[in-house]
Amino acid sequence: MSNLSMTLPQRIALAAFFIPVVTIGLSYALTVAGGHEPLCIPYIEGCATITATGIYYPAAYILRAGIAMSAVVFILWWYCVRLWLESVRQAELVAWFHTVVWVATIGSVLIIASMVVLGENLLPSRDHRFLWRFHATTAGLFFLANSICQIMMTVRMRQLRRQMNIAFSHIVVKEVLALLQLLFLTVLIGMTIVGYEFEGMVAFFEWWLATLSSLFYLSAWWDWRDFRLTRLEQSA
Amino acid sequence: MSFGQSIALISFILSMGTIAVTYGVATAQQTAAICNPFIDGCTDITHTGMKGDAGFIFRGGMIAACAFFVVWWVNMRVWLTRYAGKIALNSMQFFGTLSALGLLVGTAVLIPEKDATRWAVHVKGANLFFQGMLVALTINYVLILKARNKGLSVPSFRMKTALMAILWFMFVAFAGVTVGIEMSQGKRIIEWWATLFIGLYFLSSYWDWQDIKLVHTSS
Numbered sequence: 325m326s327n328l329s330m331t332l333p334q335r336i337a338l339a340a341f342f343i344p345v346v347t348i349g350l351s352y353a354l355t356v357a358g359g360h361e362p363l364c365i366p367y368i369e370g371c372a373t374i375t376a377t378g379i380y381y382p383a384a385y386i387l388r389a390g391i392a393m394s395a396v397v398f399i400l401w402w403y404c405v406r407l408w409l410e411s412v413r414q415a416e417l418v419a420w421f422h423t424v425v426w427v428a429t430i431g432s433v434l435i436i437a438s439m440v441v442l443g444e445n446l447l448p449s450r451d452h453r454f455l456w457r458f459h460a461t462t463a464g465l466f467f468l469a470n471s472i473c474q475i476m477m478t479v480r481m482r483q484l485r486r487q488m489n490i491a492f493s494h495i496v497v498k499e500v501l502a503l504l505q506l507l508f509l510t511v512l513i514g515m516t517i518v519g520y521e522f523e524g525m526v527a528f529f530e531w532w533l534a535t536l537s538s539l540f541y542l543s544a545w546w547d548w549r550d551f552r553l554t555r556l557e558q559s560a
Numbered sequence: 561m562s563f564g565q566s567i568a569l570i571s572f573i574l575s576m577g578t579i580a581v582t583y584g585v586a587t588a589q590q591t592a593a594i595c596n597p598f599i600d601g602c603t604d605i606t607h608t609g610m611k612g613d614a615g616f617i618f619r620g621g622m623i624a625a626c627a628f629f630v631v632w633w634v635n636m637r638v639w640l641t642r643y644a645g646k647i648a649l650n651s652m653q654f655f656g657t658l659s660a661l662g663l664l665v666g667t668a669v670l671i672p673e674k675d676a677t678r679w680a681v682h683v684k685g686a687n688l689f690f691q692g693m694l695v696a697l698t699i700n701y702v703l704i705l706k707a708r709n710k711g712l713s714v715p716s717f718r719m720k721t722a723l724m725a726i727l728w729f730m731f732v733a734f735a736g737v738t739v740g741i742e743m744s745q746g747k748r749i750i751e752w753w754a755t756l757f758i759g760l761y762f763l764s765s766y767w768d769w770q771d772i773k774l775v776h777t778s779s
Contacts, residue, residue: 396627
């Protein structure tokens, strides 16, 4: 399929993957180049949080702009998925779709709020405790809401697989991504409750959850070939 | 409400709402002067969105609005596809998207400390927004005019005509909407009005895009 024939929802699915992944990668590279964070594999070593890549300029400009833009794309993705699933015309599910999409939208707004406070204005951290707490709370709520909504949506997509004509392999990919998110979230919450912590724990989970949720957004690309923005002819 | 109408509405409410809330918070926190900036030109939009909580609101709201502007141009392209050539549509969408990205970059570099702000980037980004937007909207208006003559229903045509006339009058009479670090009172007034009129142009498509929808055509 050529780029020219790509539907708008497909472009949204692509953007929801590439914008955050490229943004985080670029801001991390700039932060490392500036000598503010070590060069490592954060997925394994947990050596730098995503937040840490958005403190020093110019990396902070990129993280702020890229993630705020990503959040809008996430909102559009949820709007698309709602309209897509509503096309099965099961009236009893409409309220459910609306609720999940609203929760995911609020989560996306929270990540914008979380990102705009980042920058060198947060240094030294002891003088800006409120803003740091605000950032940590809003970012945490985003990850929680986003992952839970994706997990719930996977369950519903499986139920509607036949009506929606979703390929079995596409559902399996979504289920794997949703299960991994569930696993990471459960372990993180469990460890927090029992008070167990290892070095780089937050960074480790943050990078994995961000990547898994981006991959989940991308997975809709294969489902949305026949889901397009179009101008319907009005009846006379 | 159709997808197209939602995008038109959000593009207006988010951009204008962000500026209004930013100004309200800035005046409440005394980082901007209290006045009617559309008449008095006591401050420019940029300086209301730099310091304090107003800065956070401005950066978050305007960057998000820029993303919606990009989608607004996609909608406009779909709406005009059957009535305009590919080159004209590509040009329109290119300048529209470029101007939105200019504003996005110009907004992202704003920080509370005026001396440390990368003004060159901000000024270029903001000017790219205003000049690029005028080019994109002009192409858009001409395409709509031609499409209307071919039978396209354009409920907002009078509103769009009035807005284009005003924007061009401002451009010719005041040598364009040019943003700088320190702007004259007149330039500041023009900036506020031009921003409002561009926002209204985005909103005007709400009445045109009732049939711009996302449709699942099962194969």
